[in-house]
Amino acid sequence: MEYVQERIATLHEFGGSARDPARNDVADTTAAMAETAVVVPMTDREHESPAAERVLEELESLTPAPAAVIVPVRADADSIGPVREWLESFSLPIQVLWCNSPAMESRLAAAGVPPGAGKGRDVWLALGPATTAAEFVVVHDADARSYDASHVHRLLAPLTMGFSFSKGYYARIEDEQLYGRLFRLFYTPLVRTLADEHDEDILAYLDSFRYALAGEFAARSDLARQLRAPRAWGLEVGTLGDAFDAAGFDGTAQVDLGRHEHDHRGVSGETGLEGMSREVASELLRVVEERGVDPDYETLQERFLATGERLVGQYRADAAFNGLAYDPASERDQLARYAESITSPGPDRRLPRWVDAPFDATEVLKATQPWRTDQRSERRQLGRVDGSAQD
Numbered sequence: 001m002e003y004v005q006e007r008i009a010t011l012h013e014f015g016g017s018a019r020d021p022a023r024n025d026v027a028d029t030t031a032a033m034a035e036t037a038v039v040v041p042m043t044d045r046e047h048e049s050p051a052a053e054r055v056l057e058e059l060e061s062l063t064p065a066p067a068a069v070i071v072p073v074r075a076d077a078d079s080i081g082p083v084r085e086w087l088e089s090f091s092l093p094i095q096v097l098w099c100n101s102p103a104m105e106s107r108l109a110a111a112g113v114p115p116g117a118g119k120g121r122d123v124w125l126a127l128g129p130a131t132t133a134a135e136f137v138v139v140h141d142a143d144a145r146s147y148d149a150s151h152v153h154r155l156l157a158p159l160t161m162g163f164s165f166s167k168g169y170y171a172r173i174e175d176e177q178l179y180g181r182l183f184r185l186f187y188t189p190l191v192r193t194l195a196d197e198h199d200e201d202i203l204a205y206l207d208s209f210r211y212a213l214a215g216e217f218a219a220r221s222d223l224a225r226q227l228r229a230p231r232a233w234g235l236e237v238g239t240l241g242d243a244f245d246a247a248g249f250d251g252t253a254q255v256d257l258g259r260h261e262h263d264h265r266g267v268s269g270e271t272g273l274e275g276m277s278r279e280v281a282s283e284l285l286r287v288v289e290e291r292g293v294d295p296d297y298e299t300l301q302e303r304f305l306a307t308g309e310r311l312v313g314q315y316r317a318d319a320a321f322n323g324l325a326y327d328p329a330s331e332r333d334q335l336a337r338y339a340e341s342i343t344s345p346g347p348d349r350r351l352p353r354w355v356d357a358p359f360d361a362t363e364v365l366k367a368t369q370p371w372r373t374d375q376r377s378e379r380r381q382l383g384r385v386d387g388s389a390q391d
Contacts, residue, residue, distance in 0.1 A: 006208040007249050008209070010253070010254050011253055032135075033153075036067055036138060038068070038069045039071075039140075040055060040139075041072050041123050042072070044075035056087070060090055068095060075100070097126055099122045101368055117232075118235075119235055121232075123235060127227065128360065128364045131361075134221060136219070137224045147260075154168070155216060155217065155255055156218055164219065165253070167240075168257040170256070173259065181267070181334060185308060186273075190342065191207050192207065200291060223243070225354040226242055226354075226355065227354070228350040233276045244291070273334070280341075286345040297342075297344055304335075316328055
């Protein structure tokens, strides 16, 4: 059984109380649940999807319930009504935020926030109400078909042990093959290529995470208010950069969440992994440059491909050892596509820290919930969100 520690604390599932963290006397996550807000970003494509349905049903089973379940949603005007009605049908202390509502877009423009939507901006908007309502914030995606309510307890557990930031990791093995392609074939070879030439601590920190691109993390509210979220797919990497500054090695933990089954994207195109790699590359390279790394961009792509080629050999051996299908040619093709993403980062378009935000959480609720007219209800939501406050 594997029990290796990284430079950050690594909390494994050995069995026993790890399978039911609410029963763990050391990590009293049951008591902490009343001080926890869960953020689950969605788009209208998740409406009534089996994965999102499972996530919400599992959250319903949490006892006690969290202080708030905040769902930032990106949807067009015709979709938000049915999506909201579906979300509020679950027995949860739920708050639906329509992140691209006309009022929210106008408020952002008035505050001088440059345009551009995506998962990062949606999560950032939710962090305002979440950090106002609770002491701890747990964030996770809605596309895991294997999601279990215990994941909330597991992500929360390190925060009850004195850590400030925790990150989930898990195996991505489905249909008898390896997934997690953007992490395996882009993030890991790029970080290790940079580490071959530079010894800054940020690179050791980034390489310590067993699944750095997982969407599952938890943080104390004071740390969450320090996050400068990129607007879209660079959110996970940008979060790690800010967590390095705020928590460092000693204040960070990663938690075993078992084995995940996700919805999958194709590789090619702007909506596929190829497009995502450009945003992840820009954010990752910005993170390391800001912390003292000066990459040699003239040779970086070539060195990245050499590192990736070594990893393909290792993945091939691992797959064969476990009887999994493996296509080295496809993996090398992805490496070549991702290598094109490795260029100097463009303009910094991150959102401000919530401690410096140009508006407060009450204004976010007002702008993202145009169906609400009862201002007293809005203020109540910012105190302790409970089922009685639902429409």
